[in-house]
Every structure is written in C-alpha cells, then in structure tokens.
Amino acid sequence: MKTENATLVFEALSSSARLDVFRLLVRYAPDGLVAGEIAQKLDIPSTNLSFHLKTLLHSGLVEMEKEGRFWRYRASVPLMLEIIAYLTDHCCCGDGDKKVKRTRNC
Amino acid sequence: MKTENATLVFEALSSSARLDVFRLLVRYAPDGLVAGEIAQKLDIPSTNLSFHLKTLLHSGLVEMEKEGRFWRYRASVPLMLEIIAYLTDHCCCGDGDKKVKRTRNC
C-alpha cells in the first residue's frame, strides 16, 4: 500500500454520502447491489450517486460489473483490509521507519 | 465513533501533505514535534503547514500545546485506534447492522 493509494481511499471515505454507500455495500457483501437499489435505500438522486460511485471506483474501494442493463457494485473487502493494515503499521505506533518495538497501546 | 467524526478523520488523511505530517508525528510519538521541525523535515512553507495542522487539529488526529514561543504538535494515537476499530466493525465484514458471523477474511 503506497501513500498515494492510501490518500485516494481516505478521500473516497471523506464524504458522508460515500461512506454511507460503502457501508451499505459492505452490509450486502459479497453480492453487492445495483445502482438503483443503492439510490433507493440511501435516497440519493441517481446522477449524484453516479458521481460518488465513480470516486469510490477510482479509489478501488468498490468494483463494478454490468448485468444486462443493471450496473452492480460491490465493496472490495481486501482493499479495506489493506487500509486497516496500513493504518496499523504506519499511522499507529511509530514502527514504520524506526523499527521500534510496540510499546504504547498496541 | 460516529460516522460524522469518521468522515472528519478521513478528510484529514485525504491529503498527502497531511498524511505525511501525521505519519511524522506518529514516528515522533509521544513527544511530537514543534511546527518548525515539521516544516523543516517535510519542506513545507510554514503558512501552508499551519493550514493543514488546523485541519488535523479539527479532526482530533493531532493535539497542540504551547511551549514558550514554540507550538508542539502530537499525534493522537487513541483516536487512530478508534478509527481502526470503526473500519473493522463497520466497513469490513458486513457485521455492522445484520449481526452476521464473520466469515470472509476476518
């Protein structure tokens, strides 16, 4: 996980609309939902949802697949696990560069 | 951890400048660094650093304390641990609302 990719993920999660979408898709993992279902459940105009889904896609946090005339979106749980690992390793207890033993709270 | 606070934290980490600042402060935890040291180590103009530090302060990810004419900044490791817990609980394996047993990768 490079820093650049991490910032993309954090940017994707920095809007409450997108965080809601992602959490919804996690609840419906591994099948995900089609765009219309997301829009209906979260009461978001479809054109706005499309905008936010594009940001989530770009970050890698969600994946997309066409299903006839439906577009199905799924959360990428593996990437979320990578992000959690990134935060634990680089942003938590100072062991990233100094290879110090974990002593504080971890 | 409310969703609103989580988005504040993600927004704070969504800029590479701020992520670099936070990681630096984590490396120097628990003492932290004064603003000038951060500016020097990361080669950021002080006025720009000040702007980013304000966002980090607002999210709670860093804390500040005056030391004579220096301003010392520290990373809030406890809040980072909360964020990791939030991601694990609500954004990882779909157990947030449905109380489903963890089966996928977790």
Next chain:
DNA sequence: ATGAATGTTCAACGATTATTGAAGTATTGT
C-alpha cells in the same frame, strides 16, 4: 524598550468538489 524568532491569521487567487437537470448510451420488452 528594541529587535529577532516562532508561528498563526488574513486576503486573494486558482483549482477542485458537490449538486442538479438535461442529454446520451445500452439493454429489455412488446
């Protein structure tokens, strides 16, 4: 007191983001 050092706030600008309605692209049903 005076000047230097530390760091913030202010003002201004360009760049990016969020939101909405209109138009466009595929796909399905009849």
Next chain:
DNA sequence: ACAATACTTCAATAATCGTTGAACATTCAT
C-alpha cells in the same frame, strides 16, 4: 421498429480546498 428502463456523462453553478505572500500576535534575548 418503438418505447421504456437503468444508468451514465455533460454542462453549469455554488461551495470548498490548497497555496502563497503580507500582516499580525506572542515570546525571548540584549
């Protein structure tokens, strides 16, 4: 073929973010 469905892309607007230099407080040294 034709109309309806599902969803995106485009255009336009308001709002926010990022960056910089100038001005401003506060603290320290002499």
